[in-house]
Amino acid sequence: MEQEAKTILPQVTSEEKVPVIEINGLVKTFGENNHVLKGINLSLNKGEDLVILGRSGSGKSITIKCIVGLVVPDEGEIKVFGQNVLNLVTHQLNEVRIRIGFLFQNSALYDSMTVKQNLAFTLKRHASDLTSQEIETHINAVLESVGLAEAINKMPSELSGGMRKRIALARTLILKPEIILYDEPTTGLDTITSREISELILDLKKKNNTSSIIITHDMACAKLTADRIIILKDGVIHAEGSYQELEESEDQWVRSFFI
Template identity: 70%
Template sequence: MTQEHEITAPKTKAKKASPMIEIKDLRKTFGANNEVLKGVNLTVNKGEDLVILGRSGSGKSVTIKCIVGLIEPDHGEIKVFDENVLHLSKEKLNEIRVRIGFLFQSGALYDSMSVRENLSFTLKKHQRDLHESEIENQVMEALESVGLGDAIDKMPSELSGGMKKRIGLARTLILKPEIILYDEPTTGLDTITSREISELILDIKHKRKTTSIIITHDMACAKLTADRIMVLKEGVIHAEGTYEELEKSEDEWVRSFFE
């Protein structure tokens, strides 16, 4: 008699998802000898909020501006959505940029345009086939997502600093980005407004499933928003961990951020 054997398919390992952002050996020098980035390496996984800390001039903002091509690095590799953005054609890079939102420190609103016009201008630039009624609906949806639907006809000069940040964020959200880069989102704001912006960043992550890098020196913002923190020092990543881990670091320089 022959013995029957059960045939089973070989087990295969599940493929690990690629990071949403991966930076290797990023270097940037300004002028003759101002070497700001000296080999930055970092990854950001899908759905993660990464906070980058560092002293003024440490290269935090330079790092995220390199990601979207606002600054061209001297050396390194930047992968976004598994594409090396430094080697893409202008057309392909623009396709990637539409999927990335960037919130500037100032909010970067056009002073001569109303809030409605600031948001609709962005939408029309990237989605030319939209009907006016669709544009109006999307503008209002974006404004309501940051709690400022009633500011639609105001001019930037009529807005407080916190409102400008919210409107800037609404303009970022209107294209429904998968990644958002926040450059000092709470700078110049009072404690209460700063917390409101930090809570909004957290709310956006949960509702829209975004992936983010948050550049900040506001430790309250870092504590509230960060899944992970990296600390830049002298052009490289000096330390990495959760807020709680870094707060208890044996490195006195790292601990100084938390005092």
């Protein structure tokens, strides 16, 4: 089957804002009355960390799941690297997905596999042309980048919550994604480990120039990682700005996130 050529983003200066994700009029309803998204419009720029805040059930996770096709919206347009992913056939959507890393809230590691096997599984599935030595090299490098080279032969059950999150992040990074979607990256972690994960997110952006959307309830994580924040309320974007701008907002509901 003939495949379309992949979109190549132009080289730009750091001052220019190039959207790698553009969402327009995103609507999603579950059942008859659960209107989760009511026309979301947002963009993610190249090299930006965008944090999405909102109360539970406000549609934060649904929004990023729509981006990678895990949830199909009722209406709207989602452009990733300039392509409307809602119009792509399966093999075209898979090409886009390879360029997007998704860190699930529960880490989603395969419990019956070692750390090495978890990472190798991802490589073999999406980069089948790699040799065994190349796979080994990739695994060692990505574990080194998250500070867990020594965990290569451990089972997920032998890892702490923070270590599991780092391994899940390593699995996300191993295909060298240009965009990373983080779904509650620090949930369930203690304060020190949460900060370590937040600092790792920042470090990875600096090293790899990734663009990220970070869904979180952790305001310390938001403050440390966000270039820009949007807050969802009742299925729409209620506020947008920097951490400081929103913290000083005259809107009492917005300020309540920062208390």
